[in-house]
Amino acid sequence: xxxxxxxxxxxxxxxxxxxxxxxxxxxxxxxxxxxxxxxxxxxxxxxxxxxxxxxxxxxxxxxxxxxxxxxxxxxxxxxxxxxxxxxxxxxxxxxxxxxxxxxxxxxxxxxxxxxxxxxxxxxxxxxxxxxxxxxxxxxxxxxxxxxxxxxxxxxxxxxxxxxxxxxxxxxxxxxxxxxxxxxxxxxxxxxxxxxxxxxxxxxxxxxxxxxxxxxxxxxxxxxxxxxxxxxx
Ligand code: CTP
Ligand code: CA
Numbered sequence: 001x002x003x004x005x006x007x008x009x010x011x012x013x014x015x016x017x018x019x020x021x022x023x024x025x026x027x028x029x030x031x032x033x034x035x036x037x038x039x040x041x042x043x044x045x046x047x048x049x050x051x052x053x054x055x056x057x058x059x060x061x062x063x064x065x066x067x068x069x070x071x072x073x074x075x076x077x078x079x080x081x082x083x084x085x086x087x088x089x090x091x092x093x094x095x096x097x098x099x100x101x102x103x104x105x106x107x108x109x110x111x112x113x114x115x116x117x118x119x120x121x122x123x124x125x126x127x128x129x130x131x132x133x134x135x136x137x138x139x140x141x142x143x144x145x146x147x148x149x150x151x152x153x154x155x156x157x158x159x160x161x162x163x164x165x166x167x168x169x170x171x172x173x174x175x176x177x178x179x180x181x182x183x184x185x186x187x188x189x190x191x192x193x194x195x196x197x198x199x200x201x202x203x204x205x206x207x208x209x210x211x212x213x214x215x216x217x218x219x220x221x222x223x224x225x226x227x228x229x230x231x232x
Contacts, residue, residue: 008052015048015096020063024107036102038063047216080130098151138172149174157182
């Protein structure tokens, strides 16, 4: 790994990275969650540090056990609502946001104060949508003009390019990293990833199978370019 540190192209830049999956409580002992390991997000934080950035890492509960990259400022959260609060707060002073976290889309409508007892009838779970963090960031960005660069991830099991393109536009992103989670060597719980980088204007750059560290370096190299262009 080449660490450029303070002399690097991201020196003086504040990069916020979210990583891992959220957990949405149902009662004091149960929650809804997903399979995100957080590895890709942590690799992105490390890659940003290597280029000299100041890095804030917002960590979802599924990645709580991963060690903090040296020099990153870490905030641990459990729920999508807590992640939204942390990311929006940090983004007010950030130059770059990279949303690698797997945010729960739905949460139990009610969090029971007491453990749900085993009864004859299984309980019906009523769910409600969580806030979309990238949509909230896009809204604030229209007023504040920052972060200058916002990168999203799209985990898809079908129609990779089409679905990712749609998210790039809907969430007003500078770039989206699309990954095919149906491939056995990419996505959750493995150390490699096969991704496409999509940029506005229909620009698509497929990357070969890489380690998550190499994907992170490739994404950060693009971020440096976007910042230099003063991207929105
Ligand atoms: N994301 C977010 N807030 C949410 C859900 C997702 O900010 N509540 C972000 C993710 O961190 C990711 C991007 O949006 O960077 C795309 O996430 P993804 O789950 O692929 O897309 P969704 O918009 O949630 O749509 P769907 O799950 O239906 O594909
Ligand atoms: Ca989702």
